[in-house]
Amino acid sequence: MSYNDTAPAPEGPILRVEGITKAFGGVNAVNGATFDVPRNKITALIGPNGAGKTTVVNLLSGAYKVDSGKVHLGSTDITNMERHKIARLGLMRTFQLSRELSGLTVLENLLVAPKVQAGESMYNIFFRPRLVKREERQNLERALEILRTYGLYDLRDNRARELSGGQKKLLEISRGVMASPSLFLLDEPMAGVNPALIERIGGYIMDMKAQGVTVLMIEHNLNVVERICDNVIVLAEGRTLATGRLSELRENKEVVTAYLGEIINASSSH
Amino acid sequence: MAQFWYYFFTLVFFLFDYFILAMGLNIQYGEAGILNFSYFAFVAIGAYVTGAVSLPSSVGSGQQYIFGFNMPFPFSLLAGGVACMVLALFVALIALRRLRTDYLAMVLISMSLVLYDIINNYPRLFNGADGIYNVPQPLAGVLHLTSNAFSIFFACLTGVIAMLMWLVMSRITRSPLGRTFRAIRDDPDVAAALGKGVFRYQVTSLVIGSFYAGIGGGLIMQFGGSFNPSAWLPGETFVVFAVIIVGGVGNNVGLLMGALLVEALLIHLPAFLPEIPGHPGLIEYIDGALIGIILMVMLWFRPQGLVPERIRRFPLPAGELLDRDGHSVVAPTPTETVAASAAHDASEGTVA
Amino acid sequence: MTQFWLAFGFGLVTASVLAIAAVGLSLQFGITNYINFAYGDFMALGAFITYYFNAEAFHINVWVAMIFGTLAVGVFGVLINRFLLSPFVRRFNKSFYVLIVTFGLSLIMLNTIYSIWGTNVRVYNLKIEVYKHVGPFLLNKYQIVVMVIAVVLMTGVALMVKTTRLGKSMRAMSDNTTLAMTSGIDTKRITTITWFLSGSMAGLAGTVLAITESNLTPASGELFLFVIFAAVIVGGVGSIYGAMGGALLIGLATEITAAYWNPAYKLDVAFLFLIATLLFRPNGLLSRPGKA
Numbered sequence: 001m002s003y004n005d006t007a008p009a010p011e012g013p014i015l016r017v018e019g020i021t022k023a024f025g026g027v028n029a030v031n032g033a034t035f036d037v038p039r040n041k042i043t044a045l046i047g048p049n050g051a052g053k054t055t056v057v058n059l060l061s062g063a064y065k066v067d068s069g070k071v072h073l074g075s076t077d078i079t080n081m082e083r084h085k086i087a088r089l090g091l092m093r094t095f096q097l098s099r100e101l102s103g104l105t106v107l108e109n110l111l112v113a114p115k116v117q118a119g120e121s122m123y124n125i126f127f128r129p130r131l132v133k134r135e136e137r138q139n140l141e142r143a144l145e146i147l148r149t150y151g152l153y154d155l156r157d158n159r160a161r162e163l164s165g166g167q168k169k170l171l172e173i174s175r176g177v178m179a180s181p182s183l184f185l186l187d188e189p190m191a192g193v194n195p196a197l198i199e200r201i202g203g204y205i206m207d208m209k210a211q212g213v214t215v216l217m218i219e220h221n222l223n224v225v226e227r228i229c230d231n232v233i234v235l236a237e238g239r240t241l242a243t244g245r246l247s248e249l250r251e252n253k254e255v256v257t258a259y260l261g262e263i264i265n266a267s268s269s270h
Numbered sequence: 271m272a273q274f275w276y277y278f279f280t281l282v283f284f285l286f287d288y289f290i291l292a293m294g295l296n297i298q299y300g301e302a303g304i305l306n307f308s309y310f311a312f313v314a315i316g317a318y319v320t321g322a323v324s325l326p327s328s329v330g331s332g333q334q335y336i337f338g339f340n341m342p343f344p345f346s347l348l349a350g351g352v353a354c355m356v357l358a359l360f361v362a363l364i365a366l367r368r369l370r371t372d373y374l375a376m377v378l379i380s381m382s383l384v385l386y387d388i389i390n391n392y393p394r395l396f397n398g399a400d401g402i403y404n405v406p407q408p409l410a411g412v413l414h415l416t417s418n419a420f421s422i423f424f425a426c427l428t429g430v431i432a433m434l435m436w437l438v439m440s441r442i443t444r445s446p447l448g449r450t451f452r453a454i455r456d457d458p459d460v461a462a463a464l465g466k467g468v469f470r471y472q473v474t475s476l477v478i479g480s481f482y483a484g485i486g487g488g489l490i491m492q493f494g495g496s497f498n499p500s501a502w503l504p505g506e507t508f509v510v511f512a513v514i515i516v517g518g519v520g521n522n523v524g525l526l527m528g529a530l531l532v533e534a535l536l537i538h539l540p541a542f543l544p545e546i547p548g549h550p551g552l553i554e555y556i557d558g559a560l561i562g563i564i565l566m567v568m569l570w571f572r573p574q575g576l577v578p579e580r581i582r583r584f585p586l587p588a589g590e591l592l593d594r595d596g597h598s599v600v601a602p603t604p605t606e607t608v609a610a611s612a613a614h615d616a617s618e619g620t621v622a
Numbered sequence: 623m624t625q626f627w628l629a630f631g632f633g634l635v636t637a638s639v640l641a642i643a644a645v646g647l648s649l650q651f652g653i654t655n656y657i658n659f660a661y662g663d664f665m666a667l668g669a670f671i672t673y674y675f676n677a678e679a680f681h682i683n684v685w686v687a688m689i690f691g692t693l694a695v696g697v698f699g700v701l702i703n704r705f706l707l708s709p710f711v712r713r714f715n716k717s718f719y720v721l722i723v724t725f726g727l728s729l730i731m732l733n734t735i736y737s738i739w740g741t742n743v744r745v746y747n748l749k750i751e752v753y754k755h756v757g758p759f760l761l762n763k764y765q766i767v768v769m770v771i772a773v774v775l776m777t778g779v780a781l782m783v784k785t786t787r788l789g790k791s792m793r794a795m796s797d798n799t800t801l802a803m804t805s806g807i808d809t810k811r812i813t814t815i816t817w818f819l820s821g822s823m824a825g826l827a828g829t830v831l832a833i834t835e836s837n838l839t840p841a842s843g844e845l846f847l848f849v850i851f852a853a854v855i856v857g858g859v860g861s862i863y864g865a866m867g868g869a870l871l872i873g874l875a876t877e878i879t880a881a882y883w884n885p886a887y888k889l890d891v892a893f894l895f896l897i898a899t900l901l902f903r904p905n906g907l908l909s910r911p912g913k914a
Contacts, residue, residue: 061463087465095463101456104449105581111446112453115465119446122474126438132445140584157583179464305721307659364900372657372721373859377900379659380848384893387845391886504844505729511722555737562730569719570710 010074014039014183014214020059020069021238022052029055031238032069037183042205042215044225044246047235048258053218054096056235057185061093062086073183088115090182094189096218098168102161106152109160109171110143111136113178143178150174150204166197173204177213184208186217190224202228222246234258276418281534283425285526286432287489288533292513292525293439294482299511300519300579301448302475303455305375308361308382310506312354312480316487317497318389320350321402324492333397333404343408347488354484355477362473382504390499401498408492424493431489435482436522442478443522444582451475452520505558509537512565518575527576536561624758629881630874631759637873638772639831643846644853644865645779646823650699652796652860653816654707656717659724661824662847663731666840668695668825669832670739677747684746684833685767692825699821700814702727708813728844735840744838768830775823776866783862792816796860849876849889852896858906867907871895 013036022030030052037043045053058064060071062083070079078086101109117139118124119132147153150170155163163171169189176184189205190198198221205215206228219225225232226246234241234249236258242249249255291313298304318335324346325331327338341349365377389396396402407420415423442448450471454461458468491497509532517528540557568575647661658664672691676684706727710720751762761769783789791812794802803809831846832838849872857868872892879891899906 063459063463082467083462084465084467087463093463095460099457099460101453101460103456103579104452105583107584108449108452108582112449112461112466113464117446117450120450122442122447122478125441125445125447136446144586157581159581175464303718305718307725364897367900367904372717373855375659375721376657376851376855377896380851380893380896383845383848384889387889503841505732508725508729511725515722551741552737555733558733559730559737562726562733565726566706566723569723570713573714573719 010039012039013037014074015060015216016070016072017056017060018070018072020056020066020071022055022059022064022067028238030059033235033238033240034069035233035240035243037214037216037233038231039214040209040212041230042209042217042228043231043233044229045216045218045233045235046220046222046225046259047241050237051235052238053235054187055238057093057187057218060086061091061185087179090180091185092176092179092181092183093185094169094172094176094187096187096191098165098172100160100163100168100171102159104160105157106160106163106171107140107143107147107156109175110146110178111139113175114139115179146174146178149207151200166193169193169197169201173201177204177208181213183214183216186215186219188218188220190219190221198224272418276421279421279425283421283428283489283493284537285529285534286425286428287486287493288510288513288529289432289526290428290435290482290489291486291510292517292529293435293522294479294486295510296479296514296519296522296525297439297442297451297475297482298479300514301443301451301455302472303371303458304366304472304476305371306378306476306479307375307507308378308385309479309483309510310502310504311382311385312357312483313487313490313506314389314497314502315357315385316350316354316484317491317501318350318396318402318487319353319484320346320488321405321491321497322396323349324405324408325402331404333400333402334393335396335402336394343492346408347485347492350488350491351481351484354480354487358477358480359473362476366472366476367469379504382507386499386502386504397498399499401496401501402491403496403498405491405495407495421493428489428493431485435485439482440522443520447471447474508565509533509561512561515565515573515575516568518577518579520579521575521577524575524577524579531576532561532564536564625881626878627758628760629878631756631761632881633874633877634759634769635761635765635834635873636877637870638769639827639834640849640853640873641772641866641869642775642823642830643827643850644857644869645776645862646820646827647850648854648860648862648865649779649792649816649823650820651854652862653792653813654711655799656711656720657724658820659721659847660728660731661850662843662845663728663735664695664699664821664824664843665828665831665846666735666843667698667731667828668692669828669838669842670735670744670840671695671825672829673744673746673832673838677744681747684748688826688829691829692822695825695828696818696822699817699824702821703813703817732840732844739840741839744832745836746833746838748833764833768834771826771830775826779862788812788815849892852892855906856895856899861906864906 015037017033017035017037019032019034020030021028021032033052033056045056047053055064059066062078062081062085065080070077072078073086073089073091076089078089078091101112104112118128118135124132144153144156147156150173152167152170152174155167160168160171173186173189186205189201193201202224205217208215217229229246231243232246232249233243234255241258242252242255295306295309298306298309319337322335322337323339323341325333325335325338326340328335361378361381365374365381390399392398393400407415408424413423450461450466453464454466454468454471462468490501513528513532514525515528516532517526518524537557540553643661643665647658651657668691670691671694672684672687675682675687675690680687707720707723710723714720748764751764753760753762756766783792791802791807794805794807795809795812799809828843831842835842853868853872854865855868856871857866858864872895875895876888876891880888
């Protein structure tokens with residue numbers, strides 16, 4: 001059972017990033033990041049603040065253009081492709097500060113998500129109303145299902161701007177799931193969220209993996225990373241420092257230096 | 271007595287006409303978030319084109335204009351609508367592409383000023399400052415109406431056209447297309463991240479809205495038989511904005527209310543009041559300023575308008591909700607918590 | 623060739639008027655991050671106040687009367703910002719509403735000016751214009767004074783922005799308002815000062831426009847507004863130097879085309895530049911990142 005749009009099991013990493021760079025003014029935010037994201041696994045992107053993690057996500061999703069380097073999604077070169085085209089290929093993302101579609105209801109937020117809808121074409125609206133109606137119904141059922149799973153069902157007719165911070169985070173994640181991504185980039189999904197909600201979100205992420213979605217998440221909470229991530233990429237000063245299992249990386253001197261305070265604190269408090 | 275009916279039906283005409291105009295601006299601004307400050311330029315083009323195609327060839331008529339096809343009634347109106355759509359496409363391709371809201375508004379206002387200037391100064395297009403007049407009454411050969419009877423008839427016809435256009439607009443705003451427009455209005459970055467081609471949708475909304483503008487303008491031309499530059503000074507766009515903001519952005523009933531209040535009552539009613547001696551035009555100026563003031567008051571105290579945008583509820587599908595495995599969709603908790611997974615992995619001796 | 627230089631001279635005059643107006647608009651846009659669509663009416667207001675002192679109620683020398691016009695609109699700008707625009711900006715964080723408010727303000731101002739002064743064309747009380755040869759140009763003394771004012775003002779603004787603390791604060795606010803606030807810059811005070819400057823320059827520009835065009839109507843400002851927009855967009859939105867550069871370019875281009883082609887096409891040429899910029903270099907010649 002898979003939400004994945006793409007055809008039978010392709011081989012190799014779902015994302016290959018080769019030497020991407022990005023400078024703002026004189027500052028090199030990303031300075032040669034290279035890594036692969038393995039299929040059907042949950043990969044964490046960690047690193048000290050200012051390492052360029054969010055910029056990398058912005059580059060991958062097409063929000064910014066790379067100055068140099070290449071990005072391949074599956075076998076497609078998506079370097080500098082337009083945002084919405086990258087999204088249509090199955091790459092979804094969330095934002096660090098939740099961005100809900102404020103004037104729409106929770107349910108509508110999800111209903112916007114499916115990439116191509118018959119009802120978005122003027123021709124279909126007037127000349128193929130039954131097709132539109134049928135697709136709407138299918139999307140509605142799926143959206144309600146997802147809302148129930150994420151505990152947002154009772155809020156479905158509330159405007160998104162009325163939600164609490166934690167609910168907005170859930171909305172953003174569930175909206176991405178509704179879009180049937182093959183690769184889901186999560187930008188600090190656990191940030192500023194209470195421990196019980198962290199548990200839930202972690203569970204949802206593992207569900208996604210079970211359903212065939214590959215996840216790449218920026219995360220500072222190494223406890224979570226340890227428990228749910230299969231693979232870790234460490235970024236520092238705009239370039240890839242190391243990749244591998246978290247247990248291996250703890251032994252890596254460079255990583256420990258870059259991250260000095262955090263790893264020691266994480267392992268000592270748990 | 272006939273005079274009274276004439277006044278009354280003129281008000282009725284403008285009520286329905288501005289309702290059509292408001293729907294057009296609403297799909298651009300209320301639904302898709304495009305601040306089209308040049309809206310009335312489109313209305314003017316609709317009026318001019320409808321007039322110019324209805325008239326016979328300009329040679330020897332004392333007026334100068336292009337077209338002159340002697341087109342009969344509903345086609346001349348449609349021509350106005352289509353001309354606006356072409357203009358909108360053109361404008362969108364040049365200006366919409368990379369500009370953010372206020373930058374775009376600047377360009378659109380400039381475009382409308384230049385268009386105004388061109389039409390005013392090049393009589394060959396639409397007879398310059400004199401404007402186009404003597405446009406034949408629509409369906410004059412079929413119905414033989416006196417001018418008062420025509421006003422009544424045409425006001426009602428406009429009402430019918432307005433209702434038809436309302437039905438079309440309702441379909442659009444309630445469809446996934448309308449929803450995508452609103453998503454783009456709320457946050458274009460998020461919409462793009464969800465795979466929506468923002469530019470394409472903005473162009474679509476601009477084009478649909480301009481069709482309504484063109485029809486509304488064409489109807490003005492057909493009702494009055496004439497149209498000239500004094501009818502479309504830059505402030506006119508603002509009146510349409512006032513209609514949708516006072517009435518209620520995004521709500522079609524609200525638009526009708528807004529058209530009633532702003533257009534019929536505030537604009538046209540005072541036109542029937544006698545002039546203040548010694549101060550020609552003063553009433554008009556006070557009127558114009560008053561609209562601006564009312565708009566600001568509304569924006570401050572009730573920005574959602576008199577009739578706010580409704581929450582769109584979706585009726586639940588009949589029968590029980592089942593997920594893909596045929597199980598009832600019940601529990602709000604995820605199927606596998608982090609703790610359970612960790613325990614599982616620990617027992618297997620691996621982290622992944 | 624003399625025709626070219628004559629046109630060039632007139633172009634410099636137009637560019638001077640345009641520069642004053644464009645820089646005033648740019649300063650305010652840089653700080654507040656929204657366009658004041660009533661700017662043209664600010665200009666008209668300044669021109670009419672000058673007219674009042676110069677030709678209507680009193681008969682003061684036009685340059686002295688201009689001081690009244692300039693300062694009055696400066697104060698007006700401060701008041702409008704304090705009581706109308708700032709409250710709207712604070713309340714709604716989308717820029718939509720304040721733009722509509724400035725658009726509405728424009729309507730109110732225009733109608734108010736119409737109701738006080740009517741639609742007739744007005745002319746300032748000026749002494750007979752004698753054209754003198756200044757190098758290859760043929761200019762009258764009013765045009766020369768306008769150009770001098772423009773040059774002095776541009777230099778002053780450039781110096782202020784580059785060297786004074788006020789200028790540095792303005793630049794900081796223009797780049798990132800939140801950061802500027804947390805760095806201890808008194809953003810409210812800077813905003814007030816900016817509105818005073820912007821309003822004054824609008825009033826000044828309106829007056830010199832009426833002087834150089836030899837006529838004045840309530841709508842003069844609004845019609846000129848789009849040429850200002852063209853200058854600002856071509857030069858690069860958000861950049862003061864861009865505004866100056868755009869003004870020079872558009873001013874020269876329109877006058878030279880008018881001389882060689884047809885004076886009626888002046889505005890259209892400005893618009894063509896605007897379109898060309900949008901198509902080929904949408905950020906203008908010197909824009910600052912984050913603004914456009």
